[in-house]
Amino acid sequence: MIRFVLEFARGLAGVAEGLARAPLSPIFWIFCALALGALPALPAGAAPAVPTVVLLTSLQTPSVWYRSKNWKIGESLEEPFRQAYEKSGYAIRVVHEAGPRQLAEVLQSPETIGVFWVGHSGSSSTTDGKAARWDDAILDIHGNDLKEIFQRIHPNVKWLGVVGCNAAPIFDHFRAQGFYRSNESLRIQSFDSKVDALGGLTSLLNESVAILGDPARSWTINKGDDTWSRYPNVVARADLMTPPERTDCVRNRGIPLRIIRETRSDSDLVLLWQGRFLGILSADAPDTSLPEVTVYLDEAFFGRSKLKIKALRTHRGEANVAMPPFSLRFESALDSEGWQVFSDSRGNPIGTWSQLYRYTGDLPAVPFVEFEPFRCTD
Amino acid sequence: MKKWTSSLAVLTLLCSFTLAQPARAFVGFWTGNIGLTMAGLVVAVAPMAADAMNEQKPSSFSLFSALVGVVLMDGEAGQKLKFVTVGDEVAANLGLTSAEVAAYNAETAELNQVFEAVSSDLDRMEKPSVETSAATWQQYEGAVSADAISAARKIATQLIAE
Numbered sequence: 001m002i003r004f005v006l007e008f009a010r011g012l013a014g015v016a017e018g019l020a021r022a023p024l025s026p027i028f029w030i031f032c033a034l035a036l037g038a039l040p041a042l043p044a045g046a047a048p049a050v051p052t053v054v055l056l057t058s059l060q061t062p063s064v065w066y067r068s069k070n071w072k073i074g075e076s077l078e079e080p081f082r083q084a085y086e087k088s089g090y091a092i093r094v095v096h097e098a099g100p101r102q103l104a105e106v107l108q109s110p111e112t113i114g115v116f117w118v119g120h121s122g123s124s125s126t127t128d129g130k131a132a133r134w135d136d137a138i139l140d141i142h143g144n145d146l147k148e149i150f151q152r153i154h155p156n157v158k159w160l161g162v163v164g165c166n167a168a169p170i171f172d173h174f175r176a177q178g179f180y181r182s183n184e185s186l187r188i189q190s191f192d193s194k195v196d197a198l199g200g201l202t203s204l205l206n207e208s209v210a211i212l213g214d215p216a217r218s219w220t221i222n223k224g225d226d227t228w229s230r231y232p233n234v235v236a237r238a239d240l241m242t243p244p245e246r247t248d249c250v251r252n253r254g255i256p257l258r259i260i261r262e263t264r265s266d267s268d269l270v271l272l273w274q275g276r277f278l279g280i281l282s283a284d285a286p287d288t289s290l291p292e293v294t295v296y297l298d299e300a301f302f303g304r305s306k307l308k309i310k311a312l313r314t315h316r317g318e319a320n321v322a323m324p325p326f327s328l329r330f331e332s333a334l335d336s337e338g339w340q341v342f343s344d345s346r347g348n349p350i351g352t353w354s355q356l357y358r359y360t361g362d363l364p365a366v367p368f369v370e371f372e373p374f375r376c377t378d
Numbered sequence: 379m380k381k382w383t384s385s386l387a388v389l390t391l392l393c394s395f396t397l398a399q400p401a402r403a404f405v406g407f408w409t410g411n412i413g414l415t416m417a418g419l420v421v422a423v424a425p426m427a428a429d430a431m432n433e434q435k436p437s438s439f440s441l442f443s444a445l446v447g448v449v450l451m452d453g454e455a456g457q458k459l460k461f462v463t464v465g466d467e468v469a470a471n472l473g474l475t476s477a478e479v480a481a482y483n484a485e486t487a488e489l490n491q492v493f494e495a496v497s498s499d500l501d502r503m504e505k506p507s508v509e510t511s512a513a514t515w516q517q518y519e520g521a522v523s524a525d526a527i528s529a530a531r532k533i534a535t536q537l538i539a540e
Contacts, residue, residue: 131468131482131533132416135458145458274487308487342491345520352498356491 051113052091055081056098058119058140080231084205089236114159121164148277151179159211161204162190182250249376253368254296261291262327267315299368307359325349335361411500418511419534481525
């Protein structure tokens with residue numbers, strides 16, 4: 001033992017002597033500086049983002065007699081997702097009991113490359129030719145209809161799988177309306193019939209391999225085999241691991257509209273413009289400032305006769321208890337006083353879980369400005 | 379055996395009709411009271427029809443089912459009934475005047491807002507009825523143009539008749 005210590009000390013001394021005799025090469029000193037952290041190894045924020053595949057679930061856990069009371073349905077759905085993507089090379093993320101804000105953040109993030117959504121949904125085609133119909137809906141765990149949020153998807157997203165009954169027609173309708181004109185390489189897969197949660201997710205995981213997986217190294221569940229309890233295994237495509245260039249950033253033209261919440265609340269507000277997703281006005285705000293958001297009225301959908309914005313609460317409060325109205329202020333190139341809330345004869349806003357704001361002012365020749373509807377990868 | 383127990387655990391049909399917890403108020407207002415809401419719109423101009431409607435349909439759910447021909451499970455529907463803009467063909471089938479069509483198409487957002495308000499008002503009542511629905515609609519009279527309301531009533535009447 002003593003001999004070992006002496007030999008080790010002798011070795012260290014030899015290294016020190018060698019360093020002292022080392023030529024004063026700039027390369028040597030740069031190496032030392034880097035090792036000591038005197039110089040940043042890379043400019044701040046330049047670390048390449050890893051493309052992320054996200055699972056969002058938004059389901060009430062059903063009562064299953066042989067399951068513990070603490071069991072959550074999300075756990076059973078998370079397992080196949082992790083088996084498929086945890087070792088793929090992509091980053092993965094799981095969000096349970098997802099709501100509007102989480103869904104919007106994932107769909108609009110430049111790091112997101114694949115999304116799986118699991119939640120109740122429904123669409124109706126039985127009222128064609130009618131003037132009243134059942135509205136399509138993609139619901140979260142609290143009953144909020146999130147379908148409009150799916151209209152705005154970052155161009156970096158290559159795969160969207162939606163596990164919900166009869167949700168496919170909703171996306172066909174959105175595509176026909178032009179909402180995915182910036183998503184040329186996006187594959188949206190859903191169902192046009194009833195579907196169960198686990199079976200649907202398994203099916204979509206399998207189909208996602210063709211979009212997100214390296215065909216030579218990924219494998220899918222083969223039909224006909226007794227592989228029901230197994231899940232696909234995805235290896236990331238090399239070409240998808242590289243973020244797109246900044247020049248690919250989408251730019252549209254529109255009118256900026258700053259919406260300020262004049263009263264604090266515990267509920268986010270989803271903002272819709274004639275059935276189109278505008279943004280989310282958060283319930284929170286830093287410090288003592290009021291919550292606000294800046295949205296854009298896209299030139300492509302701008303019509304001088306239809307300026308109506310609907311603000312929907314995402315938190316419904318107690319059952320059978322009327323919720324107090326909220327107050328919004330609008331600031332833009334348009335007349336701020338021209339925005340009026342749809343009210344009854346006593347001036348009370350009409351609507352329990354939403355309020356409708358209509359622009360009744362003059363419409364001057366407002367210039368459209370260029371904006372980026374999606375955050376681009378830096 | 380493993381695969382069947384696993385599937386049973388998560389065999390949750392992801393239809394908007396199968397929420398796990400029944401009879402949540404914010405869902406309930408879109409189910410049982412939808413029929414009453416629509417009926418109240420018709421009765422507001424034809425109050426004598428209220429008795430007939432009350433006799434025909436003892437429960438709001440069966441009234442609703444008869445109105446739209448759909449079977450819903452109690453407190454479990456997440457989809458909303460809404461008015462949509464009409465084209466020439468649908469307008470002609472409904473017997474709408476040009477003024478009614480123009481007003482209705484311009485004010486469908488407002489009509490749906492009132493529909494939501496009436497439905498939620500009914501949901502907070504202990505015993506909503508066609509009469510209370512009609513009275514609630516009248517509270518919002520003036521918020522929407524007369525032509526738009528007239529068109530909405532014709533739409534509701536046809537819906538009930540089917």
